[in-house]
Structure formats: structure tokens, C-alpha cells
Amino acid sequence: MPVVNNSYLTPVSFILNGIPGLENMHMWISFPFCFMYMVAMVGNCGLLYLICCEDSLHRSMYYFLAMLSLTDLVMCTTTIPKALCIFWFHLKEISFNECLVLMFFIYTSTRMESGVLMLMALDHCVAICYPLCYFTILTNSVIAKVGFATFLTVVLLVIPLTCIIKRLPYCRGNILYHTYCDHMSVAKLSCGNIKVNVIYDVMVALLVGGFDILCITISYTMILRAVVSLSSADARQKAFSTCTAHICAIVFSYSPAFFCFFSYHFGGHKIPPSCHIIVANIYLLLPPTMNPIVYGVKTKRI
Template identity: 70%
Template sequence: MQRINGTSLTPVSFILNGVPGLEDKHIWISLPFCSMYIVAMAGNCGLLYLIHYEETLHRPMYFFLAMLSFTDVVMCTSTVPNTLGIFWFNLKEIDFNACLTQMFFVHTFTGMESGVLMLMALDRYVAISYPLRYATILTNSIVANAGFITLMRGMILVIPTTFLTKRLPFCHGNVIHHTFCDHMSVAKISCGNVKINAVYGLMVALLIGNFDILCIIVSYTMIIRAVVKLSSADARQKAFGTCTAHICAIVFTYTPALFSIFVHRFGGHKVPPSLHIIVANLYLLIPPTMNPIVYGVKTKQIRDCVIRLFSRSKDTSFHGILIRNSLMKTK
């Protein structure tokens, strides 16, 4: 039975119902989710450690990559542990304020993800078009301010969604057919008028998405123009090579995001709810899982640093064994 706060129509908690229609398959669905989450956490935390540890990676490109890794860690951690709790232990209840907090983090950091990808596109444009002035244009303070502004943009635009949701009456029930507190999934179970929520949510998604995608398109248009002017074929290939990982990250991020956004508002009954919910979860898991892999494979500096780090660890271990053996012999 739904519990209500006093005489208001605000529930004490919501019930997250998981993936509707696939309740008997929750355990099987959890296996790839859990595997991807482990890979995402290991890969992104590893990148953050590597960028902090290696002084050769203390450059704007890798600072932006560190922002992306941090965003990915927060984005998937805000939902996946809760989702696995539903799948494994049937822990479906979530406090009303905790639900709003989860909603805030999910939408703030998905916006942050888009913003960081846009900043990385601008970084590639500066690096290719103005290689001699790269360090003077993108100073540490400019990089830090750009990251801070991107975070604040997401927070300022998402905060109204929490207040718009909090004002809604929930007299029809408190069961959310989702694995986490997505804005429109929560709003749709309200018995109030959710038109403002739908319009504002779509407006924010289009504002952030369109602005960032436009900046990315303009950046790559300028990059292509700059690369075409290079005299050497090797130089052109190298310049394009530095953008490969970023282009992959864009594809992994925007494809499921756009699908999720528009199906929620325009899909109606054409798309099964279970498919939409799985795609919404994959949107929060695929970019964090794939980004560190792609950047690790495609970025030579990161590969070299990883090899160097493991070589040092191996040398240290071997040196320790030699010391222990020498001490045993003296005894």
C-alpha cells in the first residue's frame, strides 16, 4: 500500500519495478550489467589514476579525458548499484527524496558527459589548427573553468526538474516501471498535469544536445579544413588519428541517448517498455564501459604509460625478490 506524507499526495517512497515483463529474467539481465559496471569502474578509475600519476599526461587533452572518466564513474554509479539491488535482492523501495537526488545526478552528469565531449572536440580543433600555441591557448585555468562551467550548466538546467517533479501529486500509486528514477518515468505516474515536465525536460535535452552537437560539428568541420591543408599524407593521417577515439566516444554516447529521449516522448506503444528501459540503462553503461577501452587502444601515450607502469611494477617486484633471496642467503 502506498504510504503518504501527512495529508499531502507526496509518497514517502517509490517502488522501482525493474524491467516490466522480464521480471523472471532479471538475474540474466544483471550479468551483462554487472560485468559492464566492473569494466567501467576499473577502466575509468585506472585512467584517473594514470593521468594523475604520469606527468607526461598532464596536458589539456588528458585533463578533459579525466573529466570524462570522472563523469562516467558518477553517471553509472548513480544507478547501477541500485539496479543490481533490484535484480538480485528485490530491493525495490527507494525514498522519495533519494529518488529525486538520483534523478538530479543522472540528468546532471548525462548533460556533463555531452558537454565534456564538446570540450574535447574544441581541444582537438585547437591542437590541430594551432599546434604551436596549443599550451598557451588551453592553459590549466581555462581547462578547469571550462569543466566547472559545463558542470554548472548541467546543474542549473536540471535543478528545476526536481522541483517540477516534487510539486506533483501522486494519487494513482507509487510504482515506477523502471530500474532508476528517470525524470519522465517518475512524472508519468503522477495524477497531476505533467505537460510542463515533459516540455521542460525535452527543452533541456534539446538545448544541451543541440548546442553541444553543433559545436562538435563546427569543430570537426574546421578540423577537416585544417587537415586538408597539411602537405604530408602522414601528417594528415596522424591528425585524423588523434580524433578517432573521440569520434567513437561521440557515437557511443549520443546514439542510445537520442533513442531514449525521443522514445520516451514520441514512441507511444510502438516500442515495448522493456526495450526502452534496457536502452536507458545501456546509455548509462555503454559510454563508461567503452570510453576507457577506446582511449586505451587508440591513444599511444596512454598505451605507453600503461606499459611503463607495469614494467616498473614488474621491476620492483623482481627487485624485491632478489633482496629477499639475498637476505635469506646471509642468514
Template identity: 65%
Template sequence: MSLLNVSSLTPASLILNGIPGLEEVNLCIFFPLFTMYSIALTGNFGLIYLIYSEEVLHRPMYIFLALLSFTDVLMCTSTIPNTLFISWFNFKKIDFKACLAQMFFVHTFTGMESGVLVLMVLDLYIAMCYPLRYATILTNVVIAKAGMLTFLRGVALVIPFIFLTKRFPYCKGNVIPHTYCDHISVAKISCGNVQINAIYGLMVVLLIGDFDIPCITVSYTMILWAAVSLSSADARQKAFSTCTAHICAIVITYVPAFFTFFTHRFGWHTIPSHIHIIMANLYLLMPPTMNPIVYGVKTKQIQKRVIRFFFKGRENSSHKF
């Protein structure tokens, strides 16, 4: 009987209500988000193509960077088009199963983003601390396995979200005060006990944070110690420049993510809901937008290849005339 009740109270579709209180300025929200999303797609696809086409960039560091770009594209594409449709066309309806699928992808790829950052830091650690064994440690097989394990970790941690959310009866309506299907936002419109969902969500964040952040911290301690010990000033500068790019990517990823997560669960009543939802969109959009810029500015190899690529393109177009 309970199964019948749950199934009968599962809505066919949900309404994503957008940003509460800012309905009248939807167009003002659309253009910055659209601009950032366009930069994110252009920058990340450009970076992936550059790494793919330039043989000199077929190294573990750049392969991990391409994986980060691919993850960034999937992460922001899982939500931002939905947000843009709400802002521009007032298209708020989403199928319940599509909502669960969106929830799965957004949380999987945010978890994968953190994992890829760890892989990039470990790559830098091996390059700095074990330079002679670098090529033998980070083979193509090891890189492929590391990437697959990072993805599977995200999937394994997120799948329970779907089952925990799907089991609820939804008797409080079908309107979600958000721009996309976030796990806890969907759970809160049910009439079930969301305490298990909240506890499991906190456990996932702590599991990822307690593993990834100590890995990054310990690795950077060793990296900076190795960088300071380098005899060549040019080598030290190159090492610190690479570290700066990584640190910027880590700050851009973790600060908005943790702000969004903890305010959603512990500070919802003290922070205006529209601020929280804007931050929830920015934490999915800022890393994809900023990472290609940060790595493009801070990584000289990529700078040189970009300049060479554009000059080569100009030469080819001038030869046609």
C-alpha cells in the first residue's frame, strides 16, 4: 500500500521557479550567464582541441588538463542551458525523470571535478619529486585508470541520491525554488523525512573533502619544498607559475562549492534565497569559465601553442589570397 501511495504522489513533472524575488530582472541575469557559458564552452573546447592537435602537449599534465576541461563542459552544460531557458523563455517545466537525471549528472561531475584536480596535483608532485621516474609512473594506462576511477567514484557516491529522492511521496506541490534540480532542493518539496538525505549529502561532501583536500595539501607541501630546493632560478619560476595556476583552479572550485553546500544546509534562513541560488549557479559556471583563462595565462607551453596556432591560421588564410 505504501508503494502505491508513493507512486501515486510522484509528480509527472516539476516546476523550476528560477531565482525567487528576481523574476522581473530575468533578462539581466540571462546575459551575464550566457556570456560566461559561451566563454566556458569556447575556452574549454579550444583547450581540448589544442591539446589533441599539438603533439608536444601529449603529456600527462596536459591530458589531465583536457580531462578537467571536458568535466567542466559537462558540469556546466548539465544545468546552465536550463537556467538560460528559464530566464529567457520562462520555460520552467521539467519531467520528473529528467530532473533526477540532471541531479545525477550535476553531482557526479562536481565530484569528478574535485577528483581531477587531485590527479593534476599528484601529477605535479611526481614531476617535481620523482622527475626521473615520471614517464614510467604516469603511463597512458595509469592515466586512463585514474580518470576512470575518478568518474566511478562520483557515480558510486551520487547514485544513492537518486534512490533516496525517488522514494519520497511529493505532497507539498511540484514547485522547486531553484534553477536546476539540486538534490536537497528536490527533497525539500517532498513530505518525507529528508534527514537521511541531508546526512548522506553531508557524508559525501566530507568523504570527498577529507580525501581530496588532505591529498592536495600534502602534495603541495612536498611540491613547494622541492621547488624551493631547485638550483635554477628559471626552474623555480616555472614551478611556482604552474603551482599558481593549480591553486587558482582549486580556490575557484572549492570556495563557491563549499559556500553553496553549507549555506544550503545550515544557513538557509540567514542568507537570502536569491543569493544562495545565484551562488549555486556560479559555483558550476565559474570553474569552467576561469580555468581555461588561468591555465592559458599561467602555462607558457599553452601560450606558445595558442600564439603559434593563430599565426599559422593567419598565414594559411593569407596564402589563399
């Protein structure tokens, strides 16, 4: 490993070893990964095409859905092709700088996914609680501003994550037992103090995820109160049905995310590394695969 600035050791590249303990199963594991990735690509590209070309879909709900689809495409494309290269062709090497770039896109897209789900919850809240003001509140200008503000916030939080991982000295080899460059997996190869990395990783997860979950909870509390106050059973059913797809998207996104976060930081020694890595990949692959299917089935216009 070359010495950088006479004090830091930076590896030229890392070796991504895939799923430890399941090396003989890599080929079989690759088939569901590949199938889900193809479904995600076709489904999300199809949604983006429909929303772009169909005039009846040019409204806030579908603009937020387009943001979600674009985020999903980035999220799965930054990880699954590399995983398939590991499984099929044993192309395990990745340069240090490429690793940092992919790490940036992975963390930006996952945090952005949470942010867009929060914006979609607010959209449903306005549509159900303030239907007469819906089009005056959620104008195209407002949608563009809140979307850009969410993206900018995420980027400003993720950039320091890649900076603090780059400053570390690495002297514990360059083999990563993972299919992609996970922040804490890379940090554990360092012989330096990674306390800052751990604290910042947890802080960003709690700030972004906690704020988004709080906004989603408040939105659905207001929606529930508004729906319960409706006198017609048909109106209540119609109001609830508009939220079904979004609730499914929240479940697909947050369930594996919670498992990864809590098991990694609070119960990692009890769970096999192979289970960690499989769920980490599902976390990045399940939402992009299922979101276009759910929205395609539940949304009549689509």
C-alpha cells in the first residue's frame, strides 16, 4: 500500500469478496438478484416514460413518484451490477476512489428514498385534508423547490461521510466481505480511530430517518382523523385506497432498513455476516423492484 502524505496509508483498491460463507452459492443467489434488478429497471423506466409522456399524469403525486423511480434506479444500479460481476465473473477488485464514489451514490439514494417517501406522505395529507387548496398549495414551483431542498440536504449530509472515510489510515488489508462498499465495512479495515465514523453514521441515519418518519407519522395521523370524520363509507374507503400504494412503499423501504441499522449497531455479533449482507442487498433492491409493481396495480391512471 502506498504512503500518502507520509502519515496515511491508502489502498490502491479493495477486493469485494461477496457473501462470506456462501461462496459456493453465489451463482444461485445471482439469479433472483438479476431477475429483481431487471424488473426494477423495466418497471421504473416504464413509470418515468408514462409520467413524462402522459398529460393526465402531470400532477404533484406523479411528479413525486417520478422522483422515487429515479432514486430507485440510482439505488439499485450502483450496487447490483457490481454484485453480479462478483457472482458471475469473479471481478472483485474495485479502486479506492471508485469505492468512495459508489458509497456516495448508495448513501445519497437511500437517504433520498426516505425523503421522497416523506414528501409523498405530505402530498397525500394535503390531498385528503385540504382538497380544495391542493392545486394552489402544491404548485409545480413548490414541488421543484421541496424536491431540490431534500436532495441538497441529503448531499450535504453524505459528503462528510465520504470525507471522513477517506482520511482514515488502512493497514488491515483490503478485503471487504461484502458485495458493495458499505461505510462501516470499509471503516473496519482501518487501524485508526473510527469513533467519529460510527457516531456520524448513526447521527445521519437518526437525523434523516427520524425526521422523515416523524413527518410521515404526523401526516398519516392527520389523514386518519380526516378520513374518520367523513360521513360516507365509500368516501372513507376511497381516501384510504389512495394511500395503499404509499404505505406498501414505506413497508418495503423501512423494514429491511430497520433490520440493517439495528442489527449492525446493536446486535451484529448475534447475526451471521451472510445474513447481514443479503438483507443489505435486499434493502437496496426490494423497493426499486416492488414500487413500480405496487403503483402500477394500485393506481388506476397508471
